[in-house]
Amino acid sequence: MRKTWSRMVGTGLAAVLAVGLIAGCAGKTATPSPDTTKQGAAGGGKPFEGRTLTLVTANHPWGEAIKPLIPDFEAATGMKVKVESYFEDQLTQKLTVQFTSGSATPDVFMYRPLQEGKLFYKNGWVQALDDYSGKDANYDFADFSKSSIGSTTVDGKLAGIPIITEQEILYYRKDLLQQAGIAVPKTLDELTAAVKKLHDPAKEQYGFVARGQRSPLVTQVSSFLFSEGADFTNGDKAAINTPEAVKAFTTYGTLLKDFGPPGVLNMSWPQAFGVFAQGKVAFMTDANSLYSNVTDPSKSQVSDKVGFAVFPGGKAGSKPYSITSWGLAMNSKAANKDAAWEFIKWATSKDIVLKTQQKGNPGARASVWDKPEGATGFPAELVPIIKESSAVGIDHDRPVVISVSEARDAVGEIVQKVMSGDPNIQDVANKANDALQAIMDKDKTK
Template sequence: MKLSFKRLMSTAIATMMLATLLGACSTSEPAKPTPGTTDAPSTGAKPFAGQKLSIITANHPWGDAIKTFVPQFEEKTGIKVDIQSFFEDQLTQKLTVQFTAGSTTPDVFMFRPMQDIKLFYKNGWIQAVDEYAKKDASYDLADFSKTSISSTTVDGKLAGIPIITEQHILYYRKDLLAQANIEVPKTMDELREAAKKLHDPKNEMYGFVSRGQRSPLVGQISSFIYSEGGDFTSGDKATVNTPEAIKGMTTYANLLKDFAPPGVLNMSWPQAIGIFAQGKVAFFADANSIYQNAIDPEKSKIVDQVGYAQFPAGSAGSKPFNITSWGIAMNAKSEVKDAAWEFMKWATSKEIVLATQKRGNPGPRLSIWENPEGITAYPQQLAEVTRETQKGGVDHSLPQIKSVTEARDIVGSIIQKAISGEDIKAAADQANQELQALMDKDNGK
């Protein structure tokens, strides 16, 4: 039997209404946000619901703190986060193996800019995040200290976001200086004179200590070199044998040779700050980030007598390193880059930087150092010195080349030879040739 025209029209209208209803109930995923945006879709769903992130951190207090806050991030975004942690050397090794193999994970990772950034970026393992960081005005990239950003920048591209900063400062014994009526040294000459006056090895009191091991000491001599107007390199040229560099290294080597405790050639920072904390040294120069080792009641005999001062000035002024010691970066092959940035943005936001800094992790945001809550974990004098040092300084503490490990051994040998009595100019000339050859090799020459 033939259907009437009226019945045909009724059937067609019903079919159209059903299709419209089914379309409205569709569960298809919303479009991903554009880089640098975090606005949720108009449906009210979480912006990245159902996505997963692989994160790798170092066994570091910052990583420990972030783990406790991650549930907040997961609840806010709908992203499921898997975090794994490794010791420093294991971390670099694992990342190198995975990236060499072209792995898409981890999506976000902790890294050491001074040690790894050139190698990782030049090999194409790091995704530049300029587009993300600069597009979102609420992120406030300008709030980061200038040198923390330049520490994580390669060839004009933002290769990572700073999370932990370090500044080179001078630790001193307040009681010893007061007893000897000595002012806190403001110049290299004043530091040497003060160390000389307080040096009393017969009574196990030494004037100065810092790192003496060949590789670890390189970061420490950097500030001495910069404060005399030198650097490790200039462009594609090695410059550790310039008069400025030699003058800075000579000052450091002589302080250790003349006023350091026995065995200084075998000391890295744990041994150096350890003997300072035992009350056997008047002055100690190193990073502000390790201050807790000097005032821990279980380790230190001078808890109430530790003072903090800005790095002494050389002929070019006070130019300590002011660096990003740890940053986070995005895997260039990550398949969830927008979600990866969402984590990076959250982990380095003002709210989270404040929370991690209150746990003793010195962050890169200037506003947090100006916030009274942001300095509750630090001695007042140290906070003041840190705020002042962040205004200037130099954005690297090691030679800025791909083969940093080899470079450290080359440069460190200069100081060890000088402490042992060898001619520092001859040692610097030899090291400069070796460093230049290494740089040429890195550059394919």
């Protein structure tokens, strides 16, 4: 998964989503498409002979990896799979419009569980998959990491199956640490001390970089939050003004304010990775899925000097986010749900996850990561970091609410105030907490 797929959608999309929310679960009846209601050919020996299934994907590397494999699925099942692909904002708009109208298509679709999963599920647009996932013992549902399934679970129900995962890790310059005699930081205190020691702005050498933009930073500050024993919410209450939360926000914001490169307040991941790749930064925290931006010699001046480490621990230990950034879901009005599940089961099976993971798409199956051939699409040094982060990680990286964009703005405000030098961060956090609580309360009426 690339983090670029997790960027906020524009105001136009917000309007579309608003329509979806107003419509709620409107359109309770749906006319099945002619293709998906065809009966299987008599005596054909294939369970779904003659049926057509519509799959909608994002323009994403996973979509490109799965397309060449689909003919094998079609040959085995007798099913025809019609694939449509869209850019991220177009995808969400298309799905929202079609689901609001009660459409039976697409049957299966890619979606972002932590960005729109709760909205889609609350509106009745996705089919809970709990009854399907345990039917076939060979599918081995228990093989999926706990955190990846947590990301796709809404109100205790399995709303989708993970296809792309990611964790927050620590990137560092191996050469700089070696020259200074500094060990790889294992705690946030050790990270702060190392950052201070390696910060030398007179030489255009900065200690730390991460996302500083108000909304993009929220997913990355989450690991600081969890590692201090805090979270965005506690049950149905906002919790971003607790002492642990304020400490986490202050640590992140202070690292950027005091030891970040110029312009860090306006940086999202492309800018942060860009300055690190120029050799100007000692440490960076961000998504492991973006590693090639600093290890590819065509993009990075320090490609052979980059190290990876598990996110440094705080009061609660190392608690990085470990999330499903993209999943596969079933339309609740799909005309043939057994056919839709057959595709999802195949696309997320061990064999297919192995093939898509070899193309650089980090999956959620532990058994695939344990195979040497399952790790060939990733740097050897990164693989154990991914496995350990997945084992200890938290299943979300933002407030799990319907109005995600508004919630991210509320949280991001705290960190930006730290970065701007506001001396009254507790007051800022209290106001932001009230704003997040109002958002959560409003979501209850949707």
